[in-house]
Amino acid sequence: MSIEQIMPYLQVYGYWIILLILFCGIVGIPAPEESFMVFLGMLCGAHQLNYSLSASAAAIGAVSGMITAYWIGRTLGQSFISRFGRYIKVTPERWEKVESKFRKSGKYSLLIGFYLPGLRQLNPYMAGTSRFSFPFFLVLSAAGSAIWVITFVTLGFFLGDKIHVAYIPLLAAAFVAILLLYKWFKKKNGA
Numbered sequence: 222m223s224i225e226q227i228m229p230y231l232q233v234y235g236y237w238i239i240l241l242i243l244f245c246g247i248v249g250i251p252a253p254e255e256s257f258m259v260f261l262g263m264l265c266g267a268h269q270l271n272y273s274l275s276a277s278a279a280a281i282g283a284v285s286g287m288i289t290a291y292w293i294g295r296t297l298g299q300s301f302i303s304r305f306g307r308y309i310k311v312t313p314e315r316w317e318k319v320e321s322k323f324r325k326s327g328k329y330s331l332l333i334g335f336y337l338p339g340l341r342q343l344n345p346y347m348a349g350t351s352r353f354s355f356p357f358f359l360v361l362s363a364a365g366s367a368i369w370v371i372t373f374v375t376l377g378f379f380l381g382d383k384i385h386v387a388y389i390p391l392l393a394a395a396f397v398a399i400l401l402l403y404k405w406f407k408k409k410n411g412a
Contacts (some may be wrong), residue, residue: 231264236270236274236275236277236278236368237278237280239261239275239279239282240278240279240281240285241282242254242257242282242287243257243258243278243279243280243281243282243283243286243370244282244283244285244289245284245286246283246286246289246341246342247282247283247286247289247290247341247345248286248289248290248342249290250291251284251341254338254341255322255338255373256367258279258370258373258374258377259373259374259375259376259377260377261275261276261279261377262275262373262374262375262376262377262378262379263377263378264308264376264377265377265378266377266378266379272374272378274376275323275324276370276395277372279370279374280363280367280370282364283335283362283366283369283370284359284362284363284366286345287344287345287358287362287366288345288359288362289345289350290342290345290346290357291346291348291349291353291355291362292347292349293346293349294346294347294348294349294350295349295350295352296349298346298349298350300348302316302350316330318348320350323347323351323353324351324353327344327347327348327351327353328357330344331344331348331358331359331361331362332364332365332368333365333367333370335365335366336363336394337394338367345358345362346348349365
């Protein structure tokens with residue numbers, strides 16, 4: 222779905238469509254999340270939408286998607302892996318490794334994973350399947366969602382007429398790569 226296809230829905234349904242698009246993107250239904258949020262920021266900068274309402278609707282949509290995916294993972298995940306894992310090459314040993322890694326680094330993954338397409342959709346399912354603490358998951362998801370949404374809507378608000386929307390996912394990946402490199406250098410140097 223492209224921005225041009227979304228605009229008529231945005232004009233008709235307003236802030237509800239923002240919530241729906243972010244919800245769909247998080248649960249894994251293809252949606253242009255980053256580009257859409259930059260586009261929202263551009264519309265806010267042009268005074269066609271309210272910044273606070275747009276960012277709030279986007280954050281609520283993202284958190285709602287995270288919660289839904291978490292509960293799907295929690296209720297269906299373990300039985301699905303047990304029953305069908307061997308068909309997708311997920312052995313009990315492999316699953317245990319992945320689950321162990323998520324328990325160790327899941328909190329970081331939930332906070333910064335929003336900036337990586339794929340990981341953003343996988344995280345809540347993984348958290349639910351591995352029985353990650355729901356209250357802790359909710360706090361991390363809300364914080365990660367808010368930071369992610371504010372970043373892209375604000376980017377669109379201030380730089381919308383200066384950057385092309387197609388480059389937004391690349392900028393997000395570059396941001397995460399810089400953050401990971403910084404953490405790696407910090408860890409390597411013992412700081």
